[in-house]
Amino acid sequence: STTRKPVSQASIELVFDNSDGTLLGEYGAYAEISIRRKVTRDSQTTYxxxxTKCRRRDITDIFLGTGLGPRSYSIIEQGMISKLIESKPEDLRNFIEEAAGISKYKERRRETENRIRRTHENLARLTDLREELGRQLERLHRQAQAAExxxxxxxxxxxxxxQLSALRWQALNEQVGQREAVIGNQEVSFEALVAEQRNADASIxxxxDGHHDLSERFNLVQGRFYSVGGDIARVEQSxxxxxxxxxxxxxDLREAERSRLET
Known part of the structure; x- marks a missing residue:
């Protein structure tokens, strides 16, 4: 319908009657078998x-030997009889094996062979891995020896x-002793210099004190000198x-004498 909004997913479900126990194995106890497929818009399929969510392989395995597998004979479609009559011996054998239930065991054998092949491949990879680990262990052993x-x-x-620190400490200890002896001698010399300085300070x-007395006497004499100098200046002025x-x-006398002579 053009009025219906598009949805993000679609699903289809088939329900099979298993009340007669046709299906065996894990799902043989169920009276009905429900198979559902869900497809999303981004082409993701879920079975x-x-x-219960499962793999496509699980669904295929259930129908092996029941005639409902990929080469189904339970549902006869148009032209299928003529196709069986005209089919090649290989295709005819596949239909017969499917009808006889042999296809299930052949599929199991194929899966087992594939698992065996993958196991051999894994063993080969494990052998390579063991050799590589052996080389790594040898390298680690050499590294361990180098670390030791x-x-x-x-x-x-x-x-x-x-030992070097002990020798240096011994040498430094000797130097310290020598320096302490030198410092002791210098302290004695310093004390002597201090005594001399004290004597010099006392002399100074x-x-x-003598300079102070002389300064006072000088000031007194200088005062007298200035006083006498003032007296001398006054006498000289007089x-x-x-x-x-x-x-x-x-x-005035000469002027008076000249005046007298003129008269």
Whole structure:
């Protein structure tokens, strides 16, 4: 119908009556056998036996020897009789084997032969794998020996490093002893220098006290010097003034004498 919406899947189911026990094996106890096929839009097919998901192979195996297999003779289609009459001996034998139920056993034998062939192939692969594992084991054995040698060398290296560290420690200990002796001598020299410095500081302090006394005496003498200098300056100024006054009087006297002579 054009009005019906497309669906994402389709399924078909066939129900077979097995009340007479035609089917044997795992499903022989069921009175009905339900076979369903579901096809999705992405071409995925799923098969179900009595509602249980299964393989297509499982469905094919059920109908082997029942006449409902791929070469079914239970359902006679148009032209099938003439096809049987005109069929080749090989095709006719297939129909006879299907009717006699032999096809099921031949299929089982084919499957068994295929499994045996796959088993031989697996054994061959296992042989190759065993040889490869043998080579890997040999390589691992060599690596293990190399690792043991490496461990031995590492142990020797640690021992040599320990010995070297002990020798270095001994040498450093001797150097420390020598340095301590030098430091002791330098401490003695330092104490002597400190004593000399203290004596020098005492001498400097005495000289500083003497310098202070001399500075006071110098300041006193300098004060006297400046005082005497001031007195001398005042006397010199008085002398200079007296000399100027004397010259002025002498000039006045000469001027008076000249005036007297003129008169």
């Amino acid at each position: 179900y036996l009595n509602g 040698k490496y461990q031995e060398y590492k142990a020797q290296e640690r021992q040599l490093k320990a 302090e005495r000289l500083r 002398i200079q003034y007296g000399q100027q006054r004397l010259r002025q009087l002498q000039d």
